[in-house]
Structures are given as structure tokens and as C-alpha cells.
Amino acid sequence: MKKKILILIILLIFVLSGLFSANKYYNTGDTVFSFNGGINLPDFILFSKSSDNVFGFDTHIQVGGTLGLSYQVFLTNSLALGGSLSYRFNSSISSDLFVLVPITAKLSYYPFQSEKFDLILSVDAGISYFRYLEGKYVSPYVGISISPSYFFTKSWGLGLEAGINVNYDIYFASSSNNKSLHNAFGFFSPITLKVIYRH
Amino acid sequence: MNSTKKILLAFFTIFSLFISCNTNAEEGIFYQIINSTKNTQIKINQYLGVYENNHYVISQGKLYKISNNNYFEISGVYDDGIIINGYLKDENIFFICQEKKTSLTIIRKYNIDSRTIDSSFSSNGSFRMIFENGYALGEQGLYFIKETEASLIEDTPIPKTIKKFFISKDAIVLSTEASVFIIDKNGDIKITLNKSSVSLSGFQKLSDNSYLVFIDKNIYKVDDTTDSNNPFTTPLVTLSSSWDTRSFGYNTAIQGNKILIKASSSFLLIDDYNSETYTIKSNGLDYLNNLTQISPIYISSYNDKILLATNQNGIYIIDVNSNTKQQIF
Structure with a gap:
């Protein structure tokens, strides 16, 4: 069942991209700058060496916030490459702050693009710095997102962006501690409103 | 510098950053988060017990009822003094309170159902501590608390100098x-x-x-x-010398054939106290680690599980069979 749904989604993306490919609004070299802000939802934390996996608010992470910016340049009239920087914060149930700062390369695909509307599918890959209590970590980071956008002038627009990302908390086995038993993947879903400037 | 060197330099910079971080924390970051506990608004100085699904505690000289994860001060119990400690028996809470004017420490009886102090209950003398099994330690020795009074146990050979x-x-x-x-x-x-x-x-x-x-x-x-x-x-x-008692001693509670022991900075488990050879283990109790820092701590058998009340981090139901804890306040 899950496979069928996945195949349908992939087919839908291909069909839509085929339909819309005739009308290309962007040209190679065009640039897009966006500033976004919204909420950061905890999804789940998966432990690689135990079954203590937790979901949603059982992660003991509360709904937090996110602020970010990104800059991209069109490599073709459908693909844009650039970078993004975000600052995300959530509170644990003990009211201690969990901070996540992803710095990523961002590749976006525009299956639908026009003077008024864009639909953007993006992949982010990079590193994220995160901090909780006295612990600090720099981790590999991967995220995907979807973003419909509306342009009320030729250059300025508003968009919604929702996605899911994963942060790895990985430790090597050591005789001095058992942190390697705590290796975990933390999944989060930022949902943001963004202001877009294109040129 | 050619592009290959630049890429390698960038890679090793990121990698060294990656492996050098979080060396000061003893636990993984996500592990710490999922084991974080809710800070309660009140500090529990003594857990008294449960009556009709409500838990009763003493916090900073006042009596509180905890119901559905909320706490309510029981007002009018003793307005001109502070409550030192107490115990809950059925629908009554017996507690020692210190009068501000006289500094006397006397025992009072509060009825939960009628929400009133029982004026027919009397206690003579000054008391240091009241126990959850119905005894009180007073200036004359050990007292037994009855329905209407606290009476000195005079006909026992127990000296008044209890260590x-x-x-x-x-x-x-x-x-x-x-x-x-x-x-x-x-x-x-x-x-x-x-x-x-x-x-x-x-x-x-x-x-x-x-x-x-x-x-x-x-x-x-x-x-x-x-x-x-x-x-x-x-x-x-x-017990291992590292399982220090300090001055508090060990708190214990039974669940089935297991006994949970709280040492000063860790928990221990006697696996099967009915067997000929007792085994004590401390591994597998990681899920309790973040509760050991807070003292005093109260543990007791509760509905076939173990109830654990902490000073600042709420109240938990512990299941030592499934290694789980559930925060109820």
C-alpha cells in the first residue's frame, strides 16, 4: 500500500512537471532570496542501538520556533542552487532550550512556475550545530521541503514552506562513557511563512 | 592551493569539528532530552500518600493536593504556622505544625472529606516527626497516633534516646x-x-x-x-563502596520479587529477594539516572509498581519489570 502511494506521488510529480514545463518563468542566472519564520515541530527520535524510539510530544520537546534565510541562483530554468542558514529553538519539558542551527546547501526544483505562482521542491544538505544544556554537537543534516508561493508583484512574494529534516547525534564507542548507546536520529518539521524576493 | 586541497581542508575542518563536540557531556543530546523531566511549580518536601486518586504532599510548610497533574493548596489548615511533616491514613492527614507565636510543634488532624481540622483530636507536648505508619517522635519518646489523640508508648522497653x-x-x-x-x-x-x-x-x-x-x-x-x-x-x-549512603541512608521499595534501592547518586535493584542467592545490579537502570540528583526522594510500593516522589521534578510511577517511568506530576 505504501509503495503504491509512493509510486503515485512520484508519477504525479513527473506528470505535473511535464505539464508545467512548457511555461518556464525563470532563466539561468536568476536569483531568489527569501526570509522565513515559523514553528519547529518535533517529529520523532530514533535510537540506533535501543528501542527507546519516541514520537511527537513523547520526545519531551515542545513546539518551538525557526528563523532563516536562503539565497539561490538558477542553474537551469527549473533548478536553483544556493545556501540557507536557520536558527531553530525548542524547549524541553524541563524548560531547557534546545537550539539547532543548520547551515546547508539548498537545491530547489520548480515543477510549476509563473509570474504569480511557484511550487518549489527542495533538498537541503549540510551541517547543523545543536546545543542542549552543556552538550554541543555538529552533525550532518539532511532535509526536504515543499513550498507553494504567491507573487503579488513581479519581484516580491509570500510563500509557505513545510518539510522534514534529520539530525544525527552519533558517538563513537569509548571506554570512558557509554554515549555510543545513545546514538540517535532526531527528526523535526519546520513550517514557515516566507517573504521572497526574486530578480 | 588547488581545488582538491581546498575540498580536503574543508572536509577535515568539518570532520574535526564534528568529532570534537559534546566531549563535555556524559550522555547523548537527544538521550538527555527524552529523559528530561518536567519542573514542577512546587518543591515536594514530603509525599504523604494517595486518597481517592489525589496525591497529598507537603511543600514549604503548606499542604497541597495534586490532582490530574495540577496542584492545589489546602488553605485554612494552619494559617498561623508552618507544617513540618505528616502522614495520611484513610481520609485523614495527621501533621505536625509549628505555631509561629509559641514555636510549639503540635499534631493536628485534617479530614479530607469534610475539609476541616478535627478539633476533638488532641496532642500534648512537642513533636519532632510523624511517621507514615502512625507513630510520632516527641520530647517524651515514641507516640502512637490514635483516632482522637497521640499517646505516649510508655510500656515498651524502647529508650527515649533513639539514634x-x-x-x-x-x-x-x-x-x-x-x-x-x-x-x-x-x-x-x-x-x-x-x-x-x-x-x-x-x-x-x-x-x-x-x-x-x-x-x-x-x-x-x-x-x-x-x-x-x-x-x-x-x-x-x-554494597559497593561507591554506593554511598551519605547521611540519608537507603530508600527502598518492593515491586513483586524485586527491591529498588536508592543510594545517594544511583539506583540499585535486588533482582529476586526470594532466591537463595541475591543479586544486586545497577545496570539497566539508566532511565532513573536523572532522578538521583534530587534529594530528598521518596519511594514506596504503589499499585503493584513503585511510586517515586522527587523534591523538584515531580512524581513518577516506576515499573522495574519493564524499565519504564511515567511522570504523573
């Missing part, structure tokens, strides 16, 4: 200069052990005639067949 004591809901152990006494909930002395200058550090009732008595870091099984003049010879278990 140290541990209590549970249905028994009490106390040491004097010369002996150790185990008293049941009816006030009867079940066992007298003649041993001078023992360092009593814990107590757990196993059955009507069988008890575990902690002397320093040794755990002894005591029953009515124990030689009263030579009671503490061979310990069942000697």
Missing part, C-alpha cells in the same frame, strides 16, 4: 545505643536485636516476620529465628 530510624507503611526499625528494634504497625515489638553502636542505613519489610536491615553497607535478613544476641554476622549482600 536513628527507618519507616515503612507497616513497620519501623529504630536503633538505640544498645539495640535495634523492629516494631509492627500495631505498636508491637516484633524483633529486638542486641547490638551496640550499629550504623542503621536502611530497612525493608519482606513479610510479616521477615525484614531486610541495612547496617552501613551490609544488608542482613532478619526474622524471628535470628539470634537476638548475635544478629548481624553474615550479610546477604555488601
Whole structure:
């Protein structure tokens, strides 16, 4: 069942991209700058060496916030490459702050693009710095997102962006501690409103 | 610098950053987060017990009811003084309160159903502590709390100079200069052990005639067949020196055939106290680690599980069979 749904989604993306490919609004070299802000939802934390996996608010992470910016340049009239920087914060149930700062390369695909509307599918890959209590970590980071956008002038627009990302908390086995038993993947879903400037 | 060197330099910079971080924390970051506990708004100085699904606690000299994860101050209980400690029996809370004007420490009885102080209850003298099995330690010695009064236990051979004591809901152990006494909930002395200058550090009732008595870091099984003049010879278990009692002693609670022991900075588990060979383990109790830093801590058997009340991090139901904890406040 899950496979069928996945195949349908992939087919839908291909069909839509085929339909819309005739009308290309962007040209190679065009640039897009966006500033976004919204909420950061905890999804789940998966432990690689135990079954203590937790979901949603059982992660003991509360709904937090996110602020970010990104800059991209069109490599073709459908693909844009650039970078993004975000600052995300959530509170644990003990009211201690969990901070996540992803710095990523961002590749976006525009299956639908026009003077008024864009639909953007993006992949982010990079590193994220995160901090909780006295612990600090720099981790590999991967995220995907979807973003419909509306342009009320030729250059300025508003968009919604929702996605899911994963942060790895990985430790090597050591005789001095058992942190390697705590290796975990933390999944989060930022949902943001963004202001877009294109040129 | 050619592009290959630049890429390698960037890679090693990121990699060195990656492996150098979080060296100062002893636990993984996500692990710490999922084990974080809710800070309660009130500090629990003493957990009293549960009545009709509501938990009762003493916090900073006041009495509180905890219901559905919320807390409510029970007002009008003792407005001109502070509550020192208490115990809950059925629908009544007996507590010691210190009057601000006179500094006297007297016992009061509060009825939960009628929400009133029972004026017919009287206690003479000044009291230091009231126990959860219905005893109170006063200036004259040990008192037994009845429905209408706290009466001095005068016809027992217990000296008034009690050195140290541990209590549970249905028994009490106390040491004097010369002996150790185990008293049941009816006030009867079940066992007298003649041993001078023992360092009593814990107590757990196993059955009507069988008890575990902690002397320093040794755990002894005591029953009515124990030689009263030579009671503490061979310990069942000697705890590791790293499991320090400090001045608090060990708190214990039974779940099935397991006994959870709280040492000063860790928890220990006796796996099967009915077996001939006791085993004590500390591994597999990681899920309790973040609760050991807070003292005082109260643990007790509760609905076939274990209830654990902390000073600042709320109240938990512990299941040592499934290694889980559920925060109820």
C-alpha cells in the first residue's frame, strides 16, 4: 500500500512537471532570496542501538520556533542552487532550550512556475550545530521541503514552506562513557511563512 | 592551493569539528532530552500518600493536593504556622505544625472529606516527626497516633534516646545505643536485636516476620529465628563502596520479587529477594539516572509498581519489570 502511494506521488510529480514545463518563468542566472519564520515541530527520535524510539510530544520537546534565510541562483530554468542558514529553538519539558542551527546547501526544483505562482521542491544538505544544556554537537543534516508561493508583484512574494529534516547525534564507542548507546536520529518539521524576493 | 586541497581542508575542518563536540557531556543530546523531566511549580518536601486518586504532599510548610497533574493548596489548615511533616491514613492527614507565636510543634488532624481540622483530636507536648505508619517522635519518646489523640508508648522497653530510624507503611526499625528494634504497625515489638553502636542505613519489610536491615553497607535478613544476641554476622549482600549512603541512608521499595534501592547518586535493584542467592545490579537502570540528583526522594510500593516522589521534578510511577517511568506530576 505504501509503495503504491509512493509510486503515485512520484508519477504525479513527473506528470505535473511535464505539464508545467512548457511555461518556464525563470532563466539561468536568476536569483531568489527569501526570509522565513515559523514553528519547529518535533517529529520523532530514533535510537540506533535501543528501542527507546519516541514520537511527537513523547520526545519531551515542545513546539518551538525557526528563523532563516536562503539565497539561490538558477542553474537551469527549473533548478536553483544556493545556501540557507536557520536558527531553530525548542524547549524541553524541563524548560531547557534546545537550539539547532543548520547551515546547508539548498537545491530547489520548480515543477510549476509563473509570474504569480511557484511550487518549489527542495533538498537541503549540510551541517547543523545543536546545543542542549552543556552538550554541543555538529552533525550532518539532511532535509526536504515543499513550498507553494504567491507573487503579488513581479519581484516580491509570500510563500509557505513545510518539510522534514534529520539530525544525527552519533558517538563513537569509548571506554570512558557509554554515549555510543545513545546514538540517535532526531527528526523535526519546520513550517514557515516566507517573504521572497526574486530578480 | 588547488581545488582538491581546498575540498580536503574543508572536509577535515568539518570532520574535526564534528568529532570534537559534546566531549563535555556524559550522555547523548537527544538521550538527555527524552529523559528530561518536567519542573514542577512546587518543591515536594514530603509525599504523604494517595486518597481517592489525589496525591497529598507537603511543600514549604503548606499542604497541597495534586490532582490530574495540577496542584492545589489546602488553605485554612494552619494559617498561623508552618507544617513540618505528616502522614495520611484513610481520609485523614495527621501533621505536625509549628505555631509561629509559641514555636510549639503540635499534631493536628485534617479530614479530607469534610475539609476541616478535627478539633476533638488532641496532642500534648512537642513533636519532632510523624511517621507514615502512625507513630510520632516527641520530647517524651515514641507516640502512637490514635483516632482522637497521640499517646505516649510508655510500656515498651524502647529508650527515649533513639539514634536513628527507618519507616515503612507497616513497620519501623529504630536503633538505640544498645539495640535495634523492629516494631509492627500495631505498636508491637516484633524483633529486638542486641547490638551496640550499629550504623542503621536502611530497612525493608519482606513479610510479616521477615525484614531486610541495612547496617552501613551490609544488608542482613532478619526474622524471628535470628539470634537476638548475635544478629548481624553474615550479610546477604555488601554494597559497593561507591554506593554511598551519605547521611540519608537507603530508600527502598518492593515491586513483586524485586527491591529498588536508592543510594545517594544511583539506583540499585535486588533482582529476586526470594532466591537463595541475591543479586544486586545497577545496570539497566539508566532511565532513573536523572532522578538521583534530587534529594530528598521518596519511594514506596504503589499499585503493584513503585511510586517515586522527587523534591523538584515531580512524581513518577516506576515499573522495574519493564524499565519504564511515567511522570504523573
